[in-house]
Amino acid sequence: MILTLAFRNLFHDRIRLVVTLVGILFSIVLVAVQLGLYLGSSRMITSNIDHTDAELWITTFGAKSFEDGGLLLKSAERHQALATPGVAKVVPLVVSFAEWRKPSGGSTRVVVVGSDPEDGGFEPWGFRNGTWEDVKSPEGVAIDKSYLRELDVTGIGDSAQVGEGRVRVKALTEGIRSFTQSPYVYTTLARARHLLGLDVVAGDATSFFLVKLAPGADLETVRNNLKSRLESAEVLTRDEFRDRSLTTWLFKTGAGVALIGGAFLGLLVGTVIVAQTLYSSTKDHLNEFATLRALGSSSGYIHKVILGQAGLSAVIGYVLGMAIALAVVFASRDTPLPLVMTPWLAVVLFAVTLFMCAISALSAIMKVTKIDPAMVFNR
Amino acid sequence: MTGEAVLEAIDVVKELGSGAGKITALKGVSMTLKAGELTLLMGPSGSGKTTLLSILGCIMTPTSGMIRVAGNDTEGQTPEQLARIRRDHIGYIFQSYNLFPTLSALENVRIALDVRGKKGFKAAARAEECLREVGLGHRLKNHPANMSGGEQQRVAVARAIATSPSVILADEPTAALDTTNGQQVMELLARIAKEQNRSVLVVTHDPRTKPYADRTVYIEDGQIVREERRPEGLDAPEIADLTKRRKVHG
Numbered sequence: 076m077i078l079t080l081a082f083r084n085l086f087h088d089r090i091r092l093v094v095t096l097v098g099i100l101f102s103i104v105l106v107a108v109q110l111g112l113y114l115g116s117s118r119m120i121t122s123n124i125d126h127t128d129a130e131l132w133i134t135t136f137g138a139k140s141f142e143d144g145g146l147l148l149k150s151a152e153r154h155q156a157l158a159t160p161g162v163a164k165v166v167p168l169v170v171s172f173a174e175w176r177k178p179s180g181g182s183t184r185v186v187v188v189g190s191d192p193e194d195g196g197f198e199p200w201g202f203r204n205g206t207w208e209d210v211k212s213p214e215g216v217a218i219d220k221s222y223l224r225e226l227d228v229t230g231i232g233d234s235a236q237v238g239e240g241r242v243r244v245k246a247l248t249e250g251i252r253s254f255t256q257s258p259y260v261y262t263t264l265a266r267a268r269h270l271l272g273l274d275v276v277a278g279d280a281t282s283f284f285l286v287k288l289a290p291g292a293d294l295e296t297v298r299n300n301l302k303s304r305l306e307s308a309e310v311l312t313r314d315e316f317r318d319r320s321l322t323t324w325l326f327k328t329g330a331g332v333a334l335i336g337g338a339f340l341g342l343l344v345g346t347v348i349v350a351q352t353l354y355s356s357t358k359d360h361l362n363e364f365a366t367l368r369a370l371g372s373s374s375g376y377i378h379k380v381i382l383g384q385a386g387l388s389a390v391i392g393y394v395l396g397m398a399i400a401l402a403v404v405f406a407s408r409d410t411p412l413p414l415v416m417t418p419w420l421a422v423v424l425f426a427v428t429l430f431m432c433a434i435s436a437l438s439a440i441m442k443v444t445k446i447d448p449a450m451v452f453n454r
Numbered sequence: 455m456t457g458e459a460v461l462e463a464i465d466v467v468k469e470l471g472s473g474a475g476k477i478t479a480l481k482g483v484s485m486t487l488k489a490g491e492l493t494l495l496m497g498p499s500g501s502g503k504t505t506l507l508s509i510l511g512c513i514m515t516p517t518s519g520m521i522r523v524a525g526n527d528t529e530g531q532t533p534e535q536l537a538r539i540r541r542d543h544i545g546y547i548f549q550s551y552n553l554f555p556t557l558s559a560l561e562n563v564r565i566a567l568d569v570r571g572k573k574g575f576k577a578a579a580r581a582e583e584c585l586r587e588v589g590l591g592h593r594l595k596n597h598p599a600n601m602s603g604g605e606q607q608r609v610a611v612a613r614a615i616a617t618s619p620s621v622i623l624a625d626e627p628t629a630a631l632d633t634t635n636g637q638q639v640m641e642l643l644a645r646i647a648k649e650q651n652r653s654v655l656v657v658t659h660d661p662r663t664k665p666y667a668d669r670t671v672y673i674e675d676g677q678i679v680r681e682e683r684r685p686e687g688l689d690a691p692e693i694a695d696l697t698k699r700r701k702v703h704g
């Protein structure tokens with residue numbers, strides 16, 4: 076009966092129900108979009124790092140993110156690293172900004188990523204057309220198909236000038252987006268160095284060394300060992316480098332703070348709207364609550380009716396809000412900043428909605444706690 | 455036939471309001487309600503009838519004096535404990551019915567059972583039984599807005615008796631009803647007192663209710679001034695069986 080009464084109270088005033096639901100909807104969609112953007116951004120920022128299987132990264136001192144590696148590491152460091160006990164492989168990875176000259180004029184900035192996966196380096200994922208084998212053929216590069224227009228090419232076989240050399244699109248990936256909005260151009264280590272003009276002056280210049288441990292080697296021991304040998308470089312675990320990249324892009328730039336702040340604001344507005352409508356609904360039904368009290372109901376019973384109203388609103392609002400949020404996620408899939416919705420985020424959103432509605436019920440519950448059953452006679 | 459005392463007020467004083475507006479609504483009232491008896495409480499407007507009813511029903515607490523429900527003193531009880539006494543012992547009927555507009559007749563009765571933790575099929579069956587008892591077996595699904603005042607008040611009676619309280623307190627239950635409907639409700643209440651051996655107290659202005667009373671208590675200015683008892687052997691008017699009447703019509 077508690078739920079029946081809650082349900083009837085809720086649907087009794089349709090306009091108020093609509094306002095309540097709009098409040099919840101607004102909140103959920105806003106929070107979903109903000110957190111979806113946050114997740115989407117995090118994924119973009121860390122996806123390259125996440126797709127390597129090296130346990131340790133050797134970076135130049137103070138490298139803040141995947142794009143910030145510089146080109147200061149040399150083969151000297153590589154040899155020192157290779158001489159460290161417990162180290163199985165040290166694979167160079169070149170990451171650097173370069174100019175992509177569009178075939179029809181003008182240019183755009185790209186991030187050239189060069190590595191040799193067959194040596195245990197890094198390999199792009201999500202190939203849609205072509206494979207890494209195609210990228211290895213002369214002038215070959217792989218780009219994400221979402222950047223075709225920006226790079227002024229139409230697909231496989233098109234060519235452009237990047238840095239010091241010519242490239243030809245040999246493979247297309249799907250779903251590799253760049254947080255900096257400069258598209259990634261994946262190629263072999265040698266070709267990357269060539270495009271960046273390094274083969275002439277510093278053929279061994281590298282941004283990172285990916286370190287793979289020998290079986291049974293202890294991560295911390297190897298790492299400390301590496302640290303003491305490499306004075307001008309830093310040795311980070313993959314997770315540390317990942318977190319550092321995230322912090323750099325999301326928090327040092329304020330983008331993450333804005334996203335999380337926006338989510339909180341959404342919650343706040345939603346809570347205020349729902350609290351307001353629940354409160355006025357409770358006020359409207361005060362005589363009924365007083366009657367319940369006169370009939371001997373415990374105050375807990377009445378609170379449950381109000382919480383029932385809050386809970387029902389939450390469930391209905393969540394279902395509708397999620398539908399809209401999913402539509403937004405779907406619509407954003409081909410934009411430069413696609414939203415991400417995960418089952419985990421959906422669960423979090425539901426919990427947040429329930430929590431928001433429970434908090435909203437507080438003012439109504441406080442109102443009803445002060446109820447004097449004697450008011451049933453004064454009508 | 456009268457039974458044991460189920461509800462007692464002993465020397466009850468009640469002050470209402472505060473400051474300059476403070477008045478003593480009850481000035482030392484003692485009263486005993488017994489099982490199987492229908493008592494009328496009559497008196498001019500403002501004499502303290504509703505106040506006394508609220509105190510007897512543990513909705514208000516007296517400023518001084520004592521209320522005993524089923525032999526237990528209620529002094530010092532918390533609001534939650536008083537609520538428990540209400541749901542265990544007392545049924546209410548109000549002048550303006552106080553039904554839940556969003557619930558059907560059946561649900562209106564069920565909620566009184568639900569408040570007492572009686573749920574499910576059994577509660578539904580009990581609610582239906584009570585509605586049949588007040589002659590509303592054919593109105594189970596109707597909402598208050600689609601029922602006459604008399605029918606609504608009978609739903610309220612069903613709600614009050616559903617939980618088998620030992621006392622039923624009614625504040626001007628017939629005031630909003632026409633003569634026929636008012637009589638029906640009074641007949642019901644008298645029958646409940648007799649057949650179910652409950653104590654029924656009816657606050658009223660309405661002289662037409664007098665024939666149903668075993669006892670009439672007069673209150674003036676917060677004090678009981680007179681009490682009349684129906685002479686032994688003189689029965690209430692024909693107590694109609696609404697269930698049967700329904701069948702004849704239906």
Ligand SMILES: Nc1ncnc2c1ncn2[C@@H]1O[C@H](COP(=O)(O)OP(=O)(O)OP(=O)(O)O)[C@@H](O)[C@H]1O
Nearest residue numbers: 470471477479497498499500501502503504505506
């Ligand atoms: N909350 C209150 N604060 C102050 N005075 C009150 C309050 N409620 C009732 N009174 C006063 O207490 C006295 C008794 O009121 P009560 O409602 O018991 O009268 P009553 O006999 O039921 O009257 P009626 O026949 O009009 O319903 C009246 O003088 C009334 O004005």
Ligand SMILES: [Mg+2]
Nearest residue numbers: 503504505625
């Ligand atoms: Mg009154």
